Amino acid sequence: MKGYVNIPKNIYVKRCKDCGARPIIALIDEGAYAVKCPVSDTHYHTKPGLIDLEDWNQNNPSSNDYNLNTMSTI
Numbered sequence: 001m002k003g004y005v006n007i008p009k010n011i012y013v014k015r016c017k018d019c020g021a022r023p024i025i026a027l028i029d030e031g032a033y034a035v036k037c038p039v040s041d042t043h044y045h046t047k048p049g050l051i052d053l054e055d056w057n058q059n060n061p062s063s064n065d066y067n068l069n070t071m072s073t074i
């Protein structure tokens with residue numbers, strides 16, 4: 001991973017279905033990006049290519065509540 005950028009707060013994205021983290025945009029290769037969880041590479045990430053927030057949102061369907069308390073109960 002060569003680097004990453006945070007997704008601006010005014011852009012709507014769902015949180016990681018596995019851990020509830022807000023995703024980041026990782027620079028995989030020249031001109032290829034992936035939307036991924038910042039916590040673990042094993043959590044869902046989009047295929048390298050264009051920044052595909054739609055794909056991320058579709059694959060993290062249960063994470064649209066922003067309740068971080070669910071993490072502390074594990």
Ligand SMILES: [Zn+2]
Nearest residue numbers: 016019037043
């Ligand atoms: Zn995650």
